Structure formats: C-alpha cells, structure tokens
Amino acid sequence: MASAPRPERDLRLLAGCLPPYPPPPPTVGLLSMEQQETYLELYLDQCAAQDDLAPPRSPLFNPVVPYGMYILNASNPDTAFNSNPEVKETSGDFSSVDLSFLPDEVTQENKDQPVISSRHETEENSESQSPQSRLPSQDIGLGLNSSSLSNSHSQLHPGDTDSVQPSPEKPNSDSLSLAPITPMTPMTPVSECCGIVPQLQNIVSTVNLACKLDLKKIALHAKNAEYNPKRFAAVIMRIREPRTTALIFSSGKMVCTGAKSEEQSRLAARKYARVVQKLGFPARFLDFKIQNMVGSCDVRFPIRLEGLVLTHQQFSSYEPELFPGLIYRMVKPRIVLLIFVSGKVVLTGAKERSEIYEAFENIYPILKGFKKA
Amino acid sequence: MPFRGSAYIWVMRTSLSRLYNGNRKTSDSEWYSLGDARRPLHETAVLVEDVVHTQLINLLQQAAEVSQLRGARVITPEDLLFLMRKDKKKLRRLLKYMFIRDYKSKIVKGIDEDDLLEDKLSGSNNTNKRQKIAQDFLNSIDQTGELLAMFEDDEVDEVKQERMERAERQTRIMDSAQYAEFCESRQLSFSKKASKFRDWLDCSSMEIKPNVVAMEILAYLAYETVAQLVDLALLVRQDMVTKAGDPFSHAISATFIQYHNSAESTAACGVEAHSDAIQPCHIREAIRRYSHKIGPLSPFTNAYRRSGMAFLAC
Numbered sequence: 001m002a003s004a005p006r007p008e009r010d011l012r013l014l015a016g017c018l019p020p021y022p023p024p025p026p027t028v029g030l031l032s033m034e035q036q037e038t039y040l041e042l043y044l045d046q047c048a049a050q051d052d053l054a055p056p057r058s059p060l061f062n063p064v065v066p067y068g069m070y071i072l073n074a075s076n077p078d079t080a081f082n083s084n085p086e087v088k089e090t091s092g093d094f095s096s097v098d099l100s101f102l103p104d105e106v107t108q109e110n111k112d113q114p115v116i117s118s119r120h121e122t123e124e125n126s127e128s129q130s131p132q133s134r135l136p137s138q139d140i141g142l143g144l145n146s147s148s149l150s151n152s153h154s155q156l157h158p159g160d161t162d163s164v165q166p167s168p169e170k171p172n173s174d175s176l177s178l179a180p181i182t183p184m185t186p187m188t189p190v191s192e193c194c195g196i197v198p199q200l201q202n203i204v205s206t207v208n209l210a211c212k213l214d215l216k217k218i219a220l221h222a223k224n225a226e227y228n229p230k231r232f233a234a235v236i237m238r239i240r241e242p243r244t245t246a247l248i249f250s251s252g253k254m255v256c257t258g259a260k261s262e263e264q265s266r267l268a269a270r271k272y273a274r275v276v277q278k279l280g281f282p283a284r285f286l287d288f289k290i291q292n293m294v295g296s297c298d299v300r301f302p303i304r305l306e307g308l309v310l311t312h313q314q315f316s317s318y319e320p321e322l323f324p325g326l327i328y329r330m331v332k333p334r335i336v337l338l339i340f341v342s343g344k345v346v347l348t349g350a351k352e353r354s355e356i357y358e359a360f361e362n363i364y365p366i367l368k369g370f371k372k373a
Numbered sequence: 374m375p376f377r378g379s380a381y382i383w384v385m386r387t388s389l390s391r392l393y394n395g396n397r398k399t400s401d402s403e404w405y406s407l408g409d410a411r412r413p414l415h416e417t418a419v420l421v422e423d424v425v426h427t428q429l430i431n432l433l434q435q436a437a438e439v440s441q442l443r444g445a446r447v448i449t450p451e452d453l454l455f456l457m458r459k460d461k462k463k464l465r466r467l468l469k470y471m472f473i474r475d476y477k478s479k480i481v482k483g484i485d486e487d488d489l490l491e492d493k494l495s496g497s498n499n500t501n502k503r504q505k506i507a508q509d510f511l512n513s514i515d516q517t518g519e520l521l522a523m524f525e526d527d528e529v530d531e532v533k534q535e536r537m538e539r540a541e542r543q544t545r546i547m548d549s550a551q552y553a554e555f556c557e558s559r560q561l562s563f564s565k566k567a568s569k570f571r572d573w574l575d576c577s578s579m580e581i582k583p584n585v586v587a588m589e590i591l592a593y594l595a596y597e598t599v600a601q602l603v604d605l606a607l608l609v610r611q612d613m614v615t616k617a618g619d620p621f622s623h624a625i626s627a628t629f630i631q632y633h634n635s636a637e638s639t640a641a642c643g644v645e646a647h648s649d650a651i652q653p654c655h656i657r658e659a660i661r662r663y664s665h666k667i668g669p670l671s672p673f674t675n676a677y678r679r680s681g682m683a684f685l686a687c
Contacts, residue, residue, distance in 0.1 A: 063585050117608060201484075202484060202485070204483070204489070232493055234493075236490065245490065247490075247493065257489055292483050294483065300551050302552065302553070304544055304545070304552065306537065306540040306541040306543075306544045307541050307544070308543070309537060310537050310538060310541045313537075317473050317476075318471070319473055320556065320559035320560045321559065321560060321561065321562030321564070321565075322473065322474060322564070322598060323471075323477050323481075324556075324560050324561070327473075327476070327477065327480065336480055338480070338484075341552075341553070341556045347486060348480060348483055348484055349480075349483070350676075372544075372549050372552050373548070373549065
C-alpha cells in the first residue's frame with residue numbers, strides 16, 4: 001500500500017467535481033454514541049471547512065472513506081485482512097457497510113476459503129488494468145454526488161494509509177449514509193417544495209464480472225436461481241436482502257434491479273458477485289454503473305392534466321385511454337415524469353439521485369399552477 | 374372532406390359501457406367524460422354504436438381483401454396502414470398513437486423490475502416494434518416520398534389540438550369530484566378489454582383474422598370513429614342554433630331542416646331530451662354530410678366507397 005496519494009486521486013482533484021455539502025452523519029443505530037458525536041463533529045467541521053476551502057481542494061476529502069470505516073465488521077472472520085490495530089478502536093459496528101462478505105443464504109459459508117475480497121479485486125484492478133478500469137468507477141463515484149457508498153470500495157486503497165484515523169481533514173463524507181434523507185443540493189432547497197422529497201423506488205445497475213460464466217453450473221448450485229435457456233439466455237437470481245433480482249449472462253455481465261438506493265444496489269451487486277465467486281469463477285467487480293433510477297412522490301393535490309398537456313405540448317403527451325398518466329419529457333435534466341391526476345408523480349430515467357430531485361423541483365411549480373381546486 | 378371539426382368522444386363511453394356491462398347508469402357517467410352532457414341519450418348511444426360497428430366490420434373486410442391479395446394468413450397492421458394511405462392527417466395521427474404506445478411501454482418497463490424481466494423474457498426486439506412496422510411498411514409503399522416525410526413532420530394536428538382545447542375548457546369549470554369522474558371515464562377505451570372488443574367485432578365468420586398489433590389499431594380506429602362522429606355532431610348541433618343576424622341561415626340545406634323538425638317533434642311527443650345532449654338526428658346529419666353523396670362531385674366518387682358509408686376513421 002503506497003503511502004503517497006495515488007495518481008487517481010490527483011485526477012479526482014482535476015475532475016473538479018465538487019459535491020456541495022457532505023451528507024449528514026450516518027443514521028443512528030449504526031453507530032455508538034461516541035462515534036455519532038465524532039461524526040457529527042467531523043461533519044460540522046467539514047461544513048465549516050468547505051466554506052473556507054477553495055473548491056479544488058475539496059474533492060480530495062470527500063470521496064475518501066477512512067480506512068477505519070471500511071474495516072468495520074470486525075466480527076466478521078472474512079475481513080481478516082484488517083491488519084491495522086489502531087483502526088479497530090474507532091471501528092464499531094459498521095457491519096452494514098460491507099455486507100458482501102457476510103454469508104449469503106444461497107451458498108455455504110466456507111470460513112477456510114481465502115478471502116477473495118474487494119480488496120483483492122481493487123488491487124487486481126489497479127495492477128492489471130490500472131487506470132482504465134478504476135477510473136470509470138471513480139468517475140462514476142464522483143458523478144454520484146458523494147452521498148453513495150459506491151465510492152467506498154474503490155476508494156479504499158488510495159484512502160487507507162492516509163486516513164487511518166478519521167481526522168478533521170478527512171471527513172467521512174459519503175460512506176455510511178445508506179439512505180440520505182435530504183437531497184444532495186445545499187441545505188436550503190428542500191423547503192421550496194414544501195418538504196416533499198421524492199423517494200427512490202427502483203434502481204437498475206450493471207456490472208461486469210469479467211469472466212465467462214457457465215450458467216448451467218450457476219443455476220444448479222445456487223438456490224435462488226432460475227435458468228431457462230429456451231426462454232432467455234441468462235440466469236435470474238434473487239436475494240432477499242436487499243430485495244433485488246439479478247440477470248447474469250454468460251459473458252459475465254450482470255444487471256441488478258429492485259434496489260431502493262445506490263448503496264443497496266451496489267451491495268446487492270456485490271453479493272451476487274460473491275455468489276458467483278464462491279461457485280469457483282474468478283469474478284471481479286468492474287464498471288459498476290447505475291443505469292436507471294426511479295423515484296416517486298405525491299404532491300397531495302389533484303392536477304388538471306388537460307391544462308398541462310395544452311400548455312406544455314412540446315414536452316407532454318396525455319392519452320388517457322392508453323395510460324392514465326401524463327408523460328412529461330423534461331429536457332433539463334433529462335428525466336421522464338409520469339404525472340397522475342391524483343397528484344402522484346413518478347420520475348424515471350435518472351442516472352443520479354440529484355437529477356430526480358432537480359426534476360421534481362422544476363415540475364412542482366408547474367403542477368401547482370394546474371392544481372384542481 | 375367537408376367537416377374537419379374537432380371534438381371529443383363521449384359516445385364511445387356509452388358504446389363501451391354497453392360493451393362491458395350494458396348498464397344504463399354506468400353508461401351515463403361514461404358519456405359525461407366523453408364530452409356530452411351529463412345525461413346523454415340512450416338512442417344516440419345505440420346509434421353511434423351501430424355506426425361504429427358497421428364501419429369497423431367494413432374496414433375489416435376491406436383489410437381482409439388486401440391481405441388476401443398479398444397471400445397472407447393474418448390481417449397485419451400493414452394492411453390497415455395501406456387502407457389509410459390516402460388520408461395523410463389521419464395516418465399521421467395513427468402513427469403518432471403507435472409511437473406513443475411504444476414509448477409508454479418502454480418507460481413503464483423501466484419502472485417496474487417485473488416488467489423488465491417480462492420484456493427480456495419475451496424476446497429482445499420489443500422496443501419500438503410498432504414504429505418499426507410502420508416505418509418499414511411505409512418505406513416499401515412510398516413512391517413519392519410524402520409518406521415518409523410524415524415521420525419528420527412536426528405540424529400541429531389541428532383536430533387533436535381542438536380536442537385538447539375543448540377538454541381543457543370543460544375541465545376548467547368542473548369541481549374536483551366531477552373532474553375525477555371525468556378522468557375515470559376518459560380512461561376507458563376499446564383496447565382495455567381486448568377480448569370483449571374482439572367478440573364485439575365478431576371476427577369468427579372471417580377467414581383471415583387480425584393479429585395483436587392490428588387489433589390495437591382497430592381499437593384505436595374505433596375510438597377515432599367515435600371521436601369524429603362526436604366532433605361532427607357537435608358542429609351540426611352548433612349549426613342548428615339559429616343565431617339572430619346570422620348571414621348564412623338561408624343557406625342551410627333542406628334536408629337539414631327536415632331533421633331539425635323531426636327532432637323537435639319527438640321532443641313534443643314527450644321524449645326526455647335534454648337540451649344539451651347529442652341527439653340521434655345530429656349524428657345522422659353528420660354522417661350524411663360526410664358521406665360524399667352530396668356536393669357537385671358526388672356522382673364521380675370512386676368505387677372505394679361502394680359500401681355506402683364513408684369511413685370516418687380513414
């Protein structure tokens with residue numbers, strides 16, 4: 001593990017992708033009291049720091065997950081690579097962070113099995129494929145507004161030696177907030193929409209396991225798998241936590257659907273990858289990308305769709321005999337909204353959470369104009 | 374084409390309700406959503422249902438002839454598109470409908486993971502299938518390039534525009550309960566209960582039957598027929614109101630006045646006729662005017678119209 005910052009980190013700096021204020025501290029229940037306070041302090045320091053710091057410096061801090069945070073499931077025998085004793089003090093019950101090492105119900109937990117952990121994966125990634133494979137995931141991580149855990153794994157190594165202990169300069173920005181309640185825009189905007197925040201309902205993501213798979217073998221050995229080659233050329237696997245479905249193709253590509261947040265989607269994808277690994281395939285975890293996010297919310301008043309379709313003709317189509325909702329194609333951000341008479345709104349087509357929030361903020365004043373008294 | 378008016382489909386509701394449950398009470402509320410008065414006339418509903426049924430059967434037979442010419446075993450959407458090739462505006466509306474249908478399935482698929490699975494399982498070429506069918510076919514029959522030009526054409530569809538405006542005007546004055554009812558009835562369509570529609574059409578006596586996409590188009594055409602009928606009937610009704618100082622009142626045709634009088638006499642007989650409901654006489658007059666049998670060129674209209682009734686939908 002190099003102690004100098006990796007080149008990838010510099011690139012992050014250059015990317016200039018500055019997420020605004022970091023997400024609030026991880027939710028209760030995951031942390032002990034001291035940790036909560038520590039994080040709260042760090043978070044507040046972070047906010048203060050961000051006010052003072054010139055923007056280019058901030059990316060250095062944000063996506064990095066302190067090493068301590070990653071080595072959290074101290075109770076888990078699989079995380080045997082945790083060799084840093086100092087860290088253990090600060091690590092607590094963060095088992096929810098990286099559950100891909102926890103036993104899945106579909107396969108037998110083999111404690112003697114060498115740890116094929118994401119650590120190895122990322123090392124392989126950086127050594128064999130070097131910038132190419134890591135950059136995309138990092139860029140995606142940056143794009144994903146730092147509130148997601150998707151960075152945490154790929155960022156581990158650059159981060160580890162530098163951030164052994166959580167310090168004020170290394171805020172734990174994204175990591176543990178599995179489901180941030182507030183949007184990633186700066187503190188105020190939520191109130192513009194009377195506090196209505198769209199909830200994510202479904203996330204579709206893809207990942208490349210980067211090895212050819214024998215679908216028949218997978219289907220035979222995995223419990224929650226179905227494979228019907230005559231109907232469809234992929235294994236359909238499901239896990240219960242997070243409740244998701246995956247389509248695994250023989251090329252090694254995998255689609256994961258059904259998760260309710262970015263972190264859950266990544267987590268689920270890792271679980272599936274783990275299952276495949278345990279079956280003996282040299283599965284890796286490359287190019288994890290969120291393809292589509294669906295959110296929904298309720299404006300709580302009826303909407304007169306006939307008026308909306310008339311005034312926003314270029315963007316809307318409303319054919320009530322075909323579909324009860326109005327289909328609104330927003331240009332910026334590029335999101336499709338399904339608006340119903342009851343006031344329910346479904347937003348889809350987003351690659352990032354912020355797009356959904358932004359789209360809703362854009363549409364809300366328009367909908368208010370067509371409120372059916 | 375004499376009366377390219379715009380209006381909306383109230384009658385369809387009633388036809389549909391008769392289709393589904395024959396319950397008079399339900400049909401009233403459905404009529405309402407379509408654009409007629411709150412209490413539509415039963416007679417009008419029956420008449421329109423008859424008209425739509427006849428027209429669809431005729432259309433189906435013509436389509437069957439076309440597919441026989443091709444030597445096909447099923448009636449495909451291409452046959453219906455072929456029949457509609459003469460009227461560009463209506464064809465464009467149909468194409469737009471097909472594209473919206475494709476687009477909607479694409480979106481809904483992305484929302485629900487079960488739908489996504491279903492789609493994957495049913496075969497990979499489902500996206501934009503209707504659009505592909507239409508494009509391929511029009512490509513093959515287009516000699517002058519004007520049909521293909523329709524795909525890029527972004528002109529406003531006046532008929533559709535007027536329908537939207539009418540609906541907007543109507544809904545503006547409704548309260549939320551009325552509006553909810555209105556919306557519910559607008560969602561009715563012939564395509565929702567495809568099997569019942571199929572039975573109603575009674576294709577069993579035909580040798581060649583339409584396939585799934587063709588059935589969708591037929592359902593849409595039935596809807597359009599009703600829409601056109603209502604549009605025209607509303608126009609006719611508007612004409613009937615003699616306005617003081619109207620310079621053209623002397624030019625209203627004799628047959629029209631005859632219809633008008635007969636309507637009045639039925640009213641005098643005590644038939645419950647609400648003043649703002651569409652009457653059967655309006656419908657009949659609308660069809661008459663549409664039928665090309667009037668006007669200076671009527672003796673020369675082509676044999677395509679031999680069935681005696683002009684197709685309202687194409």
